[in-house]
Amino acid sequence: MxxxxxxxxxxxxxxxxxxxxxxxxxxxxxxxxxxxxxxxxxxxxxxxxxxxxxxxxxxxxxxxxxxxxxxxxxxxxxxxxxxxxxxxxxxxxxxxxxxxxxxxxxxxxxxxxxxxxxxxxxxxxxxxxxxxxxxxxxxxxxxxxxxxxxxxxxxxxxxxxxxxxxxxxxxxxxxxxxxxxxxxxxxxxxxxxxxxxxxxxxxxxCPQINLPQTTHDVAPHSPGRMISHYAPHLPVRLDALHVQADEALLAFGAPRATQAPLVWNLSTSGNLEEAAARLFTGLRTLDQEGQALGLSRIAVQPIPQYGLGRAIQDRLNRAAAPRPQNGTQGSIP
Missing domain, CATH: 3.90.870.10 (DHBP synthase)
Incomplete structure (x- = not known):
């Protein structure tokens, strides 16, 4: 214990x-x-x-x-x-x-x-x-x-x-x-x-800093660089403009009319700091409750690509990546 x-x-x-x-x-x-x-x-x-x-x-x-x-x-x-x-x-x-x-x-x-x-x-x-x-x-x-x-x-x-x-x-x-x-x-x-x-x-x-690149490295130089990462059990669909009846919705911004049976809004006001703080709890909640409801995946609305939006998108990209078949997913520091 x-x-x-x-x-x-x-x-x-x-x-x-x-x-x-x-x-x-x-x-x-x-x-x-x-x-x-x-x-x-x-x-x-x-x-x-x-x-x-x-x-x-x-x-x-x-x-x-x-x-x-x-x-x-x-x-x-x-x-x-x-x-x-x-x-x-x-x-x-x-x-x-x-x-x-x-x-x-x-x-x-x-x-x-x-x-x-x-x-x-x-x-x-x-x-x-x-x-x-x-x-x-x-x-x-x-x-x-x-x-x-x-x-x-x-x-x-x-x-x-x-x-x-x-x-x-x-x-x-x-x-x-x-x-x-x-x-x-x-x-x-x-x-x-x-x-x-x-x-x-x-x-x-540091104006000369190089921008991040997605890695497919087998042995990453840095922690948290595995391509499949932060993964819920339900598959993740990115940049969703419409939601299917069998999908949970990870939303961002002002609430929209939706038929989704389960919704978690990262920030109704569009605040990226709030969205970052709520991201992992939202994924975890949608994953657990979505499985209980028999849903097939998590749909994610588009995230702005500036400020903390880049970090949020990085985590979502990895959550949505194809899962390794040998059980050797990477992990995060």
Whole structure:
């Protein structure tokens, strides 16, 4: 049975003790709930893959309480320092070369010479990381390839009995995973995954950043890059202008007349921040209730392609992608 810990001083201390002992603790960040393990302990990191049924060729993001701790494990360049100063703590992951003396296990990095590092903004998460005082590898706290969790109840739906504890800090405020930027070549920075920090915000600091490309890589360079990802059980149909009688509807914007038997509106006012925060809960709700009603798929109305709309569309594209037949779907940090 997985323990559910309150976000109190006692609960945080218990969670830190479990992590230091090599256990698994899910905890909320501003993006989604992560499944944490001490990144310096290979056996603890291996438990993440086992709990999630996660492919072992997908690297993990390591989380830190502050930038100084993160940059002790990687080699920062001037652009990395500027981005960290602007967006940390916050929903931005930087990929940088591994530093000499780095204590993060090869398993967490998938044997790469680079590492993905982040400083989350959630105060409970940072208090936990400060108390543990070790890098914490933390992909999303769900079964591999499934919908990311944005509250503690979602974690328990997926992983109850498979992990030691969940530290309940309430709903996640951003609701989408972090933006991932590859800075291993500072002359050629690349946005690998859109997320909580928008492209427009990045371009204000780094005008030369390359835009993301969908990957079909077997072994991704970055977490969260598998083509089939964030997948509900029901198939997903994108850019739906009309809804069939056997479809649930993931809507966006002012409500329209529809014959859909089940509707979740991401934001009736068309607010992309609200839509991002409600995306994964909406997919999860439509999937569960749609199956109960015998519906055949989830139809998704078009999403604007600017700001957080790009990150929302990225997750929807992956949710709608053909499912692997060998059970090796990727997962998200």
């Amino acid at each position: 997985t323990r559910r810990l309150d976000a109190t001083e006692s609960g945080i201390a218990t969670a830190a003790s479990i992590l230091r002992a090599g256990g698994l603790v899910a905890f909320g960040t501003e993006t989604v709930y992560g499944l944490g393990a001490d990144a310096s302990q290979p056996e603890a990191v291996a438990r993440i893959f086992e709990a999630k049924n996660r492919p072992r060729f997908n690297p993990l993001i390591s989380h830190f309480a502050h930038a100084q701790a993160a940059f002790a494990q990687v080699v920062p360049n001037p652009l990395a320092l500027r981005l960290a100063q602007t967006f940390w703590p916050g929903p931005l992951t930087l990929i940088l070369p591994r530093a000499p003396g780095c204590i993060i296990s090869d398993l967490a990095a998938d044997g790469l010479s680079s590492l993905a590092v982040r400083v989350p903004a959630n105060e409970v998460a940072r208090a936990l990381l400060e108390l543990v005082d070790r890098p914490i590898a933390a992909p999303s706290a769900n079964r591999s390839g499934r919908i990311s969790p944005v509250d503690a109840a979602h974690v328990l739906e997926e992983l109850d009995g498979r992990i030691d504890a969940v530290l309940d800090s309430g709903p996640c405020t951003v609701g989408l995973e972090s933006t991932v930027v590859d800075l291993t070549d500072p002359q050629n920075p690349c946005l690998l995954r859109p997320g909580g920090v928008t492209l427009e915000e990045l371009q204000a600091i």
